[in-house]
Amino acid sequence: xxxxxxxxxxxxxxxxxxxxxxxxxxxxxxxxxxxxxxxxxxxxxxxxxxxxxxxxxxxxxxxxxxxxxxxxxxxxxxxxxxxxxxxxxxxxxxxxxxxxxxxxxxxxxxxxxxxxxxxxxxxxxxxxxxxxxxxxxxxxxxxxxxxxxxxxxxxxxxxxxxxxxxxxxxxxxxxxxxxxxxxxxxxxxxxxxxxxxxxxxxxxxxxxxxxxxxxxxxxxxxxxxxxxxxxxxxxxxxxx
Numbered sequence: 372x373x374x375x376x377x378x379x380x381x382x383x384x385x386x387x388x389x390x391x392x393x394x395x396x397x398x399x400x401x402x403x404x405x406x407x408x409x410x411x412x413x414x415x416x417x418x419x420x421x422x423x424x425x426x427x428x429x430x431x432x433x434x435x436x437x438x439x440x441x442x443x444x445x446x447x448x449x450x451x452x453x454x455x456x457x458x459x460x461x462x463x464x465x466x467x468x469x470x471x472x473x474x475x476x477x478x479x480x481x482x483x484x485x486x487x488x489x490x491x492x493x494x495x496x497x498x499x500x501x502x503x504x505x506x507x508x509x510x511x512x513x514x515x516x517x518x519x520x521x522x523x524x525x526x527x528x529x530x531x532x533x534x535x536x537x538x539x540x541x542x543x544x545x546x547x548x549x550x551x552x553x554x555x556x557x558x559x560x561x562x563x564x565x566x567x568x569x570x571x572x573x574x575x576x577x578x579x580x581x582x583x584x585x586x587x588x589x590x591x592x593x594x595x596x597x598x599x600x601x602x603x604x605x606x607x608x609x610x611x
Contacts, residue, residue: 380573381580384564388557388577394474395556399543401478406485406542407535413490414497415519428490435487440480441548447480448473448552473553480552485542492538496531497523529600536593540586547578557581 416428435443452468459466500523508518547558555563561578565571 377570377573380568380570381576384574385577385581387564388560388574388581391555391557391560392581394554395543395546395558398474398477398481398546398549398554398556399539402481402485402546403539403542405478405482406489406538407493409482409486410489410493413486414494417490417494418497419515432487432490435484440484440545441551443484444477444480444548444551447476447483451476451479473549477546477549477552477554481542481545481549484545485538488538489535492531492534493527496527499530500526529597532593532597532600536589540589543585543589544582547582 413428413432416424452471455466455468455471458464459468504522504526505518508522513521546556549556550559550562558578561574565574568574
């Protein structure tokens with residue numbers, strides 16, 4: 372008689388799933404990196420109130436935050452090839468749409484999604500830096516971008532780190548939807564294994580354990596970085 376739940380299988384199939392962990396991590400890191408860069412740009416546009424671009428940035432953030440990531444993945448997977456086909460017809464180019472991997476669409480969709488959320492986090496962190504420090508940088512002859520690189524960003528990073536750490540964890544979990552772009556990461560591989568063994572429940576329990584461990588590791592890394600970069604409120608007294 373077949374077992375209702377095969378406890379042993381939960382752990383024996385984890386190594387098969389972990390073979391695709393590099394795909395999950397690569398997708399997560401790239402999406403977070405581009406999401407941070409684009410989010411920083413959006414935050415600066417909103418802070419500096421750049422004419423024209425400010426409304427575009429606000430509209431972008433609104434529409435991205437107001438639609439599900441799954442829908443955005445589908446739009447990227449089907450919409451970007453349509454754009455390239457139109458571009459080929461319009462300008463006579465020969466962009467081979469069929470050669471573009473689904474990984475590109477997944478990174479694009481997840482990065483643009485993450486940028487909309489990171490923009491607000493980064494904006495709040497940048498505005499938390501005291502005006503006096505910015506004025507002091509201006510008095511020293513620094514441009515805004517010099518002050519941003521040397522003073523504002525390092526201080527804002529300490530403020531935004533916990534929230535950005537949680538955002539990165541969310542990105543890792545969101546990669547489980549990348550199968551919509553034909554990307555085989557650990558969740559997609561789990562679906563494949565479940566289709567072969569018909570043990571879907573055990574597969575999903577295995578995936579839950581993997582994601583849980585990854586989350587714990589990321590949380591510990593973020594806490595370690597927080598302690599390393601934390602600025603003490605009061606200097607330690609000199610030893611007599």
